[in-house]
Amino acid sequence: MIFDTHAHYDDKQFDSDRDALLNSMEALGVGTIVNVGASLEGCRKAIELAAEYPFIYAAVGVHPDDVGDLNEDTFAKLKTWCQEDKVVAVGEIGLDYYWDTQSHDMQKKWFIRQLELARELELPVNIHSRDASEDTFQIMKEHGNGLEGIIHCFSGSKELAVEYVKLGFHIGVGGVVTFKNGKKLKQVVEAVPLEKIVLETDCPYLAPEPYRGKRNHSGYIKYVAEEIARIKQVTYEEVVAQTEINARKLYMKTAAEELINNGKGGNSIEIVK
Ligand code: NI
Secondary structure: OEEEEEEOOOOHHHOOOHHHHHHOOOOOOEEEEEEEOOOHHHHHHHHHHHHHOOOEEEEEOOOHHHHHHOOHHHHHHHHHHHOOOOEEEEEEEEEEOOOOOOOHHHHHHHHHHHHHHHHHHOOOEEEEEEOOHHHHHHHHHHHOOOOOEEEOOOOOOHHHHHHHHHHOEEEEEOHHHHOOOOHHHHHHHHHOOHHHEEEOOOEOOOOOOOOOOOOOOHHHHHHHHHHHHHHHOOOHHHHHHHHHHHHHHHHOOOOHHHHHHOOOOOOOOOOOO
């Protein structure tokens, strides 16, 4: 089933129908969702959602736009949250020079601190990078060594994607791959092996075609998987099964063998372990 590696169901855009929507996920073919915190408040809500719904897990971290809220006290709180049940990653963390709400020095400082936190707690990371490709890659090379994780909503070149894969990271692919002007990401999908790709919504943002501009949700990931299948010339089922295994191995440290034996990885499909 579909594994959405990056969603924000704590967003107020879901206030009117959150429970009904989340309860419809299984019928829409969505098996697992990681709700990613961006602010401190978002992290708290992500943990609450994970406690409430069996198929939701949480990632805890502070987005570069919000690192102004971090200090030694709040960072200590973040560390405690990272050790809660069902918290599977540190994220989303990184650099954002598009909104540029915090100084680059501050963004870098807290990005590095949170990478170190992930290393200490042996958690994977979920990386946000916007208009900051070079600095993000530099920091990941220097401070991300040995870590695992996802470069979320990847927007760089195919060459950069291949470099991240060499460092051991997965590439998060979402709605943008279905856009007419999503050529760069289509090239990334072509260049990166399927076992290094994971599916994501970043919902409520970045809905795929034919819902571009509308509120996004995990049920729309099927359009992303269809486009990846088309680009890589494999079946839709293979994309869903392989990306689910990729995400489970990464976030839940589940062995691929166990997934295949449980039938969760799909049958009669050649799965790359
Ligand atoms: Ni996000």
